[in-house]
Amino acid sequence: MDILFLLVPLSVVLAIAIGAAFWRAIDTGQFDDLEGPALRIVADDDSNAASRIRGG
Amino acid sequence: MGLAGGGELRAYCCLGCEAVSRSILGLGLEDYYRLRERPAIRPASEVGSDLASFDDAAVQEHFATTLDGGLREARLLLEGLTCPACAWLVEQVAGRLPGVAAVNANYTARRAMVQWDPSSVKLSAILEAIRRVGYGAWPYEEGRVALIESNERRTALRRLWIAGLGMMQVMMYAVPAYFAGEGEITPDLASLMRWAGLVLTLPVIGYSAAPFFRGAWRDLRLRTLGMDVPVALGLGVAFIASAFATVLGRGEVYFDSVAMFVFLLMGGRYLEFVARGRAAESLRHLSRLSPAGMRKIAPGDVVLVRAGEGVPADGRLESDAALVSEAWLTGESRSLPKRRGERILGGSVNDGSAFSLRVQRVGADTAIASIQRMTDRALAERPHWVAAAQRASSMFVAGVLITSALAGLAWLAIDPSRALWIAVSVLIVTCPCAFALATPAAVTVAMGRLARGSFVVSRANAIEALASATDFVFDKTGTLTYGRPRLTAVMATGAMPEAKCRDLASAIARLSSHPLDRALACAGNADAIAVASHESVAGSGLQAKVDGRTLRLGRASYVAELSGKPVPPVWMDVQDSIVWLGDEEGCLACFRLGDELRPGTRSAIDALHAMGIVVHLLSGDEHPVAARIAAELGIPKVTARALPELKQRYVRNLQLGGACVAMVGDGINDAPVLAQADVSIAMGSGSDIASLRADAVLLSDCLADLVDGLRVATRTRRVVRQNIGWAIAYNGIAIPLAVAGWVTPLMAGIGMSASSLLVVLNALRLRG
Numbered sequence: 001m002d003i004l005f006l007l008v009p010l011s012v013v014l015a016i017a018i019g020a021a022f023w024r025a026i027d028t029g030q031f032d033d034l035e036g037p038a039l040r041i042v043a044d045d046d047s048n049a050a051s052r053i054r055g056g
Numbered sequence: 057m058g059l060a061g062g063g064e065l066r067a068y069c070c071l072g073c074e075a076v077s078r079s080i081l082g083l084g085l086e087d088y089y090r091l092r093e094r095p096a097i098r099p100a101s102e103v104g105s106d107l108a109s110f111d112d113a114a115v116q117e118h119f120a121t122t123l124d125g126g127l128r129e130a131r132l133l134l135e136g137l138t139c140p141a142c143a144w145l146v147e148q149v150a151g152r153l154p155g156v157a158a159v160n161a162n163y164t165a166r167r168a169m170v171q172w173d174p175s176s177v178k179l180s181a182i183l184e185a186i187r188r189v190g191y192g193a194w195p196y197e198e199g200r201v202a203l204i205e206s207n208e209r210r211t212a213l214r215r216l217w218i219a220g221l222g223m224m225q226v227m228m229y230a231v232p233a234y235f236a237g238e239g240e241i242t243p244d245l246a247s248l249m250r251w252a253g254l255v256l257t258l259p260v261i262g263y264s265a266a267p268f269f270r271g272a273w274r275d276l277r278l279r280t281l282g283m284d285v286p287v288a289l290g291l292g293v294a295f296i297a298s299a300f301a302t303v304l305g306r307g308e309v310y311f312d313s314v315a316m317f318v319f320l321l322m323g324g325r326y327l328e329f330v331a332r333g334r335a336a337e338s339l340r341h342l343s344r345l346s347p348a349g350m351r352k353i354a355p356g357d358v359v360l361v362r363a364g365e366g367v368p369a370d371g372r373l374e375s376d377a378a379l380v381s382e383a384w385l386t387g388e389s390r391s392l393p394k395r396r397g398e399r400i401l402g403g404s405v406n407d408g409s410a411f412s413l414r415v416q417r418v419g420a421d422t423a424i425a426s427i428q429r430m431t432d433r434a435l436a437e438r439p440h441w442v443a444a445a446q447r448a449s450s451m452f453v454a455g456v457l458i459t460s461a462l463a464g465l466a467w468l469a470i471d472p473s474r475a476l477w478i479a480v481s482v483l484i485v486t487c488p489c490a491f492a493l494a495t496p497a498a499v500t501v502a503m504g505r506l507a508r509g510s511f512v513v514s515r516a517n518a519i520e521a522l523a524s525a526t527d528f529v530f531d532k533t534g535t536l537t538y539g540r541p542r543l544t545a546v547m548a549t550g551a552m553p554e555a556k557c558r559d560l561a562s563a564i565a566r567l568s569s570h571p572l573d574r575a576l577a578c579a580g581n582a583d584a585i586a587v588a589s590h591e592s593v594a595g596s597g598l599q600a601k602v603d604g605r606t607l608r609l610g611r612a613s614y615v616a617e618l619s620g621k622p623v624p625p626v627w628m629d630v631q632d633s634i635v636w637l638g639d640e641e642g643c644l645a646c647f648r649l650g651d652e653l654r655p656g657t658r659s660a661i662d663a664l665h666a667m668g669i670v671v672h673l674l675s676g677d678e679h680p681v682a683a684r685i686a687a688e689l690g691i692p693k694v695t696a697r698a699l700p701e702l703k704q705r706y707v708r709n710l711q712l713g714g715a716c717v718a719m720v721g722d723g724i725n726d727a728p729v730l731a732q733a734d735v736s737i738a739m740g741s742g743s744d745i746a747s748l749r750a751d752a753v754l755l756s757d758c759l760a761d762l763v764d765g766l767r768v769a770t771r772t773r774r775v776v777r778q779n780i781g782w783a784i785a786y787n788g789i790a791i792p793l794a795v796a797g798w799v800t801p802l803m804a805g806i807g808m809s810a811s812s813l814l815v816v817l818n819a820l821r822l823r824g
Binding site for chain 2: 018
């Protein structure tokens with residue numbers, strides 16, 4: 001069980017890292033619009049200009 | 057503003073962005089809108105830290121008005137309000153400044169109205185005072201509202217995440233301690249896990265729970281007791297005791313309870329935040345339509361309103377014809393044709409081709425701004441029961457603190473190890489916010505719902521009074537009827553030819569705003585006639601001097617009084633309104649005016665009867681007319697020939713008999729009677745909305761909306777009672793249980809969050 005002496009501090013560091021990642025995600029606006037991206041998938045996109053701009 | 061482009065109607069925050077958009081569309085690059093990941097950055101409208109700029113008169117024109125007496129009034133946007141007590145605090149702090157006449161803040165809508173004397177205090181000083189207590193304060197404008205809401209939402213979400221993460225991790229360290237047998241965990245490992253728990257609970261207490269500590273500190277500094285105080289105390293004691301236990305190596309550790317409690321509180325707050333946003337949303341739809349950004353228009357200018365654009369100000373049509381939609385006013389999206397010279401209100405949408413408008417009123421003077429002000433005033437005013445609830449909640453918190461201390465002391469004698477945690481549980485489980493939140497939440501949501509039904513509430517007490525109304529008194533002309541009587545017949549009864557009678561009548565009638573007189577004003581050609589002097593007797597008619605002759609225009613008895621001769625028996629039992637013209641020698645002519653009933657009136661009256669309401673009709677008109685309308689509508693109680701004093705006395709008699717009276721009138725001519733009634737409702741169209749003196753305005757003029765409004769008011773009262781009942785029941789059960797030691801800190805946290813959430817959700821039911 002000695003491994004726990006390593007794992008417990010490691011988990012603290014990991015938790016802080018995850019917290020930092022979520023902080024950044026919120027700051028960059030990932031959580032601002034929770035419905036839009038889901039709807040965008042089903043929106044029609046007929047324009048050829050779009051694919052031209054994307055280079056594909 | 058809206059712009060039709062690429063097949064879509066878009067809204068822009070300012071002219072600059074609209075111009076950019078037009079260039080983008082003009083170059084054929086509509087795809088930009090489809091492909092971009094998020095909306096473009098909106099420039100902040102005002103330099104944030106430069107408060108002095110708000111004192112500038114030109115800037116103030118857009119959010120402030122000047123009242124009679126020289127006071128200025130402005131709408132403010134508040135940031136950082138976390139509970140209704142915060143709104144109360146803002147009022148106290150700002151209200152204490154010398155020169156501030158009144159401050160009213162609303163928690164749910166984040167708005168405040170402030171009236172101040174510009175010669176004694178500057179607006180920037182008021183904003184500064186509010187900021188010093190820890191809240192943001194800005195002049196109210198749409199762009200900033202979105203910015204502030206977005207910031208507040210993100211912060212709330214951040215706090216929630218940190219608390220959730222901390223809670224889950226700390227639980228993982230705490231669970232082994234619960235399940236392990238004696239000696240299975242070495243002291244070293246136990247200590248390590250406790251320290252890990254401490255480290256991960258620190259950000260939870262320090263960041264996520266920070267608002268509670270700040271709020272409690274602020275409350276104590278200002279010598280008030282808000283709900284933050286017991287929460288901060290409970291959290292602080294629990295954390296410090298656990299920290300001591302960790303450092304000293306003995307005793308119980310409750311980091312998991314602390315973290316979970318903070319998570320639940322933040323969760324409740326976040327959901328409440330979202331709910332508040334939705335409640336305020338329906339009230340804001342009016343603001344959104346209000347044309348902001350048009351800073352250069354002045355009355356007298358001629359403006360071009362393009363197709364699809366919003367009309368920027370109140371004015372008269374200069375072009376020959378136009379098609380507009382007044383959906384914001386009437387709720388109908390039908391396009392209305394307007395002819396040259398007709399009035400077009402700011403906020404309407406141009407449904408046809410471009411037209412020119414001669415501006416009459418801008419900014420804060422427009423009809424739409426007046427309606428917003430009415431709504432603001434209602435939002436800002438505190439119905440008397442809410443003020444009482446605030447005071448009660450303060451005493452309640454004091455009681456909670458005392459109970460907690462006593463419980464702790466008592467348990468010290470019985471079982472010292474539990475004393476601390478029982479005291480903490482008592483602090484946490486109680487929820488005075490259910491009291492303070494119950495009624496404001498319901499009233500604010502109800503007002504939004506009513507506004508969507510074209511029923512604009514201008515006084516906060518209106519909803520409760522409306523719900524308790526037992527009698528409805530209707531005025532006839534302009535309320536039940538269109539108020540636009542038409543001249544149907546003229547008969548000359550004296551020596552003067554009919555044409556001359558018409559001319560004289562129209563010259564005199566022009567001086568009055570009564571609907572019957574307005575119809576007469578076009579009866580003849582009044583240009584050649586000069587009226588030397590005039591006076592009007594309310595309810596009876598007008599007296600004027602023309603060419604040295606004294607004339608009277610009005611009710612038969614009033615006109616006959618001048619000559620002393622009786623009125624000729626003409627049209628005695630006709631059921632239209634009759635107006636007489638007479639001079640000192642006798643009656644000269646009589647005019648017959650017909651008025652049309654509004655559609656849907658009968659079904660509205662029937663609905664009122666079905667609800668058990670007694671309906672009355674009070675009319676200044678003659679008896680046959682009033683009786684006919686009453687019979688047509690099924691109104692049992694009719695009073696005709698009612699002069700204003702009589703109307704007022706009638707209402708007062710009803711009130712003395714124990715009735716709660718709602719009066720429906722036209723808002724301008726009936727002002728004194730409306731003031732006498734318990735709740736007054738004015739018909740909104742056609743009149744100068746800014747001068748209406750009623751508790752509520754029926755914008756659509758449709759009586760069915762009145763009945764709908766009454767139903768919403770009754771439901772609101774029921775929801776308020778449910779909320780208060782729940783608050784009492786919850787606290788009544790939870791506190792004894794906590795004192796008895798049956799509530800763990802964890803259960804206390806869940807209970808408190810769930811209780812306040814329940815109250816807000818119950819209020820949200822009113823949106824339907």
